[in-house]
Amino acid sequence: MYAQLVETxxxxxxxxxxxxxAKIDRGVRIEANDWMPEGYRKTLIRQIGQxxxxxxVGQLPEGNWITRAPSLQRKAILLAKVQDEAGHGxxxxxxxxxxxxxxxxxxxxxxxxxxxxxSIFNYPTLTWADIGAVGWLVDGAAIMNQVPxxxxxxxxxxxxxxxxxKEESFHxxxxxxxxxxLCQGTEDQxxxxxxxxxxxxxxxxMMFGPSDKDSVHSEQSMKWGIKQNTNDELRxxxxxxxxxxxxWLGLTVPxxxxxxxxxxxxxDFGEPDWTEFYEVLKGNGPCNRxxxxxxxxxxxxxxxxxxxxxxxxxxxxxxxxx
Amino acid sequence: MDPLVTFCLRMGDTTLIxxxxxxxxxxxxxxxxxxxxxxxxGLDLIGQTQxxxxxxxxxxxxxRTPDDLxxxxxxxxxxxxxxxxxxxxxxxxxxxxxxxxxxxxxPMQEALCESGHEAIRDLxxxxxxxxxxxxxxxxxxxxRLGDGSEESRAKMQGALDALWPYADxxxxxxxxxxxxxxxxxxxxxxxxxxxxxxxxxATMSRATLEIPGNGHARIGGRTGIHTETMGYILAEMxxxxxxxxxxxx
Numbered sequence: 001m002y003a004q005l006v007e008t009x010x011x012x013x014x015x016x017x018x019x020x021x022a023k024i025d026r027g028v029r030i031e032a033n034d035w036m037p038e039g040y041r042k043t044l045i046r047q048i049g050q051x052x053x054x055x056x057v058g059q060l061p062e063g064n065w066i067t068r069a070p071s072l073q074r075k076a077i078l079l080a081k082v083q084d085e086a087g088h089g090x091x092x093x094x095x096x097x098x099x100x101x102x103x104x105x106x107x108x109x110x111x112x113x114x115x116x117x118x119s120i121f122n123y124p125t126l127t128w129a130d131i132g133a134v135g136w137l138v139d140g141a142a143i144m145n146q147v148p149x150x151x152x153x154x155x156x157x158x159x160x161x162x163x164x165x166k167e168e169s170f171h172x173x174x175x176x177x178x179x180x181x182l183c184q185g186t187e188d189q190x191x192x193x194x195x196x197x198x199x200x201x202x203x204x205x206m207m208f209g210p211s212d213k214d215s216v217h218s219e220q221s222m223k224w225g226i227k228q229n230t231n232d233e234l235r236x237x238x239x240x241x242x243x244x245x246x247x248w249l250g251l252t253v254p255x256x257x258x259x260x261x262x263x264x265x266x267x268d269f270g271e272p273d274w275t276e277f278y279e280v281l282k283g284n285g286p287c288n289r290x291x292x293x294x295x296x297x298x299x300x301x302x303x304x305x306x307x308x309x310x311x312x313x314x315x316x317x318x319x320x321x322x
Numbered sequence: 323m324d325p326l327v328t329f330c331l332r333m334g335d336t337t338l339i340x341x342x343x344x345x346x347x348x349x350x351x352x353x354x355x356x357x358x359x360x361x362x363x364g365l366d367l368i369g370q371t372q373x374x375x376x377x378x379x380x381x382x383x384x385x386r387t388p389d390d391l392x393x394x395x396x397x398x399x400x401x402x403x404x405x406x407x408x409x410x411x412x413x414x415x416x417x418x419x420x421x422x423x424x425x426x427x428x429p430m431q432e433a434l435c436e437s438g439h440e441a442i443r444d445l446x447x448x449x450x451x452x453x454x455x456x457x458x459x460x461x462x463x464x465x466r467l468g469d470g471s472e473e474s475r476a477k478m479q480g481a482l483d484a485l486w487p488y489a490d491x492x493x494x495x496x497x498x499x500x501x502x503x504x505x506x507x508x509x510x511x512x513x514x515x516x517x518x519x520x521x522x523x524a525t526m527s528r529a530t531l532e533i534p535g536n537g538h539a540r541i542g543g544r545t546g547i548h549t550e551t552m553g554y555i556l557a558e559m560x561x562x563x564x565x566x567x568x569x570x571x
Contacts, residue, residue, distance in 0.1 A: 059349035059357065066345045066364075070562035070571040071389045072338075072375075075345070076368045082348050083361035090354055128562055128571075178571075186569050294350065302352020305413055305467065308474025312466040 024225045029155040032098035040224055044154050045099050046115075047226065052092035053110045053117035055085045057291050061125040062134060070128055077174050078131060084167045091163060095156040111296050119277065122285030123203050129182055129189075129196035135175015137197075137204040137242065143168050144238045145208065153225030176245065183249045190250070197246065198254045205269075206277045208235040214274075240266045325498040326381045326439070326507065328401065331391070332544050334374030335402035336492075338392060339552075340423055341367030342559055343410060352413055359459060363420070366452040373445045380441075393563035397552050404543040405488035407552045411481075414467070414474075418481035421464045422522070424457035426492040429517035438506030461525050468529025475530065482526070483534050490539035493518065498544075 017037050023030070030036055059082050066082065069075035093103040109115035120138050125131060146168060149161040182193040209215055209231040221227035239258075246253050257270035279285065345364035351357045375388030406423060410416050431453050434446035467474040493515050502508040526533050542548070562571070 056349075056354065063348040063350075066348055067342055067558050068561055070393075070566075070569075072368055072372050072392055074571055075341075076365055076372075079345055079348070079361050079365045079368065083358055083365065086348075086354055086357040086361065090358070093354075181571060185571075186566065188566055189569055298350045298352065302356075302413060304471070304473045304477055305352040305356075308467045308470030308477075311471035311474065312469055315469065 021223070024153050024223075029158065030153050031155045039220070040226075041099050043221060043224070043226060044157065045096055045101050047221075048092055048096040048099070048157055049101070049106045049109070050116050050118070052089050052096060052106065053115055054121065055089035055092060056110070057117045057121045057295065058085050060291055060294055061121055061123070061287070062131060064125050065128060065131050068128070069131075074178070081135070081171050081174060084171065088160075088164045088167070091160040092157075095154075095160045098156045107299070111292070111299055113283070113292055116281070118207065119280045119285060120203050120207050121291060122280050122288045123200070124287050126199075127192050127196060129179070129192040130200070132175050132178030132182060132193065133196035133200040135171050135173075136179050136245070137175070137200050138207070139168055139172040139175055140242060141204045141207040141238050143172055144234045144241075148228035148234075151225075151228060179249055179251075183251065193249070194251050197251050201254050202272050202276075205235055205238070205272045206274075208232075208238065210274060210277070211271075236266055239269050243267055324381055325501045327378050328498045329502055329508070330374045330378035330381065330442075332401040332403075332498075334371045334378060334391070335400045336406050336423075336543075337367045337374065338371040339400070339402045339555060340406035340419070341365075341371060342555060343406060344416070344420065346410055347413075347416060356413070360416075363456055366449075366456070370445070370449050370452070373449075377441045377445070389563070393560045394567075397548055397556060398546040400543075400548065400552065400556070401546055402543050402548075403488070403491040403494070404540055404549055405485060405491055407543070407549055407555055408485060408488060409551050411484070412477070414477035414481040415484065417460060417463055417467070418478065418485050420456070421460040421525070422485060422489045423492065424453065424460050425521045425525075426489070426514065426518050428453050428457050428521075429514045432517075433508070433510040433514060436509045438509070442507065457521075461521075464525055464531070465529045468526070468531040478529065479531050482531055486534050487538060487540045489518070489522075491541045491543045494541045494544050496544070 016035060020030075020035065020037060020040070030040075062078065062082050062085070066075065066078050069078050093106060096106060097103060106115065110117065120141075125134065143165065146161055146165050150158055150165055152158040152161065179193055179196075182189040212218065212230045212232045215231050218227060218230055222230075243253055243258065255270045257268065259268050260266075261268045280288070283289075341364045344360050344367065347360040348357060348364075351360055371392070372388050375391045379386050379388060379391060405419060408415065408419055428450070431446045431450040434442055435450055437443040437446060464478065468478045469475070495511065499508055499511060503511050522533065540549075563569075
């Protein structure tokens with residue numbers, strides 16, 4: 001998954017800042033112990049933290065269907081996928097920890113509603129076809145966002161992304177495979193697949209963030225080599241890749257303005273409903289409250305477990321000291 | 323029913339229902355590492371289920387698939403031990419259920435590694451590695467949380483008290499197992515109970531937990547008698563295939 005609307009602030013202009021920028025311009029990776037501007041550090045903490053939270057919250061909409069997956073094989077694949085997402089969360093929290101913030105602090109920010117996660121997870125998974133659509137579209141969009149991050153200027157993030165991208169492409173394929181099976185199935189199954197595409201198409205396009213003309217945070221991130229492409233570039237790439245896949249499946253993309261544009265060698269397409277995007281971002285999406293409540297419940301209900309393990313470790317330390 | 327089919331269903335149903343219960347923790351566990359661990363165990367258990375059902379389906383010879391066995395049988399036709407259908411009351415119950423299952427599953431799989439039935443032997447030799455890892459993990463957590471804080475000890479003791487009476491159902495045997503033992507399909511079955519008792523006694527002692535002495539053993543799962551939770555588990559698990567019986571997924 002990915003991060004959105006990460007605030008960067010402006011770069012300082014000291015000698016050190018200029019040297020830092022020169023290093024990035026030469027393509028030298030920044031490592032945890034290297035000097036870095038505060039703005040760079042904070043931007044990365046926010047971005048990696050959001051990305052990690054997205055993986056964690058992202059378990060919920062898909063986990064919603066693990067117990068109801070319609071075959072043993074689908075159940076196993078979905079379990080493996082959700083397990084991967086949790087693993088991605090773990091790598092990413094570790095990458096963020098190299099910047100001087102702890103996983104517990106980041107978790108506290110998420111649970112208090114102070115840290116963002118990808119808004120896409122505030123939409124509900126209503127049928128089995130949604131699991132296909134999420135894999136195909138949401139993971140597909142995530143890959144578009146994440147592939148360039150493998151070249152991110154910050155070493156630990158870039159290396160985490162290399163591992164994550166390998167697994168994400170498997171996730172996308174499994175989602176597409178669910179859709180393929182549905183589209184080759186009964187009338188009910190085809191209808192289920194089309195309905196899922198109708199509901200997930202626009203939120204997936206929104207995953208790339210607002211249009212470049214309205215995106216205030218991109219410029220500094222691009223200069224620092226944290227971000228490599230603009231929102232609109234990635235969105236265009238996603239549409240160009242996905243529309244032929246929908247056609248192959250025999251599904252209709254729910255956009256009356258969608259048309260091939262020979263001159264630009266890509267599709268023209270309609271504008272997502274940005275009012276909806278900002279509403280979901282503000283906490284007013286269909287599942288924002290449920291998602292945070294579920295994460296808070298897991299954390300609160302698990303307090304005895306974490307305290308118990310700590311108590312045991314302390315006892316062991318005391319014994320060892322005696 | 324052919325004793326071999328019955329036995330494979332007893333095994334496969336037990337791993338399936340536990341896998342189902344385990345998988346439900348995904349995204350809801352007390353720490354991220356447990357989300358990962360529970361998904362991982364669920365995955366192993368679902369994989370083992372597929373193997374048991376393949377053997378059962380082939381021995382039965384009626385053309386049923388593993389998915390038919392999972393999704394188109396009713397409560398009374400499921401032969402899992404009652405322990406695994408006990409609800410996810412809290413994470414202490416989930417851990418204790420897992421540990422008691424593991425304490426039986428490991429010696430069972432070790433015995434099956436010597437089975438005279440080739441497919442079962444192959445299954446056991448593959449699964450036993452997974453099961454060893456499961457019990458290493460679950461035993462460690464029972465000890466640390468039992469001998470942890472006052473609260474964690476109380477939670478684990480509560481789970482043990484609630485679940486211990488169901489442990490016997492894992493080991494319940496009848497003429498099905500006796501027949502298979504006589505055929506060499508099920509060697510060393512008598513060692514399983516002793517291994518379970520030694521394992522649980524040693525671990526509970528390290529965990530400072532007391533094994534309850536007076537619980538009347540709850541058995542019946544092996545002949546399709548379940549607890550009230552079972553119908554709900556199946557209703558949830560089977561909902562899509564039963565709503566669209568002609569569909570493939």
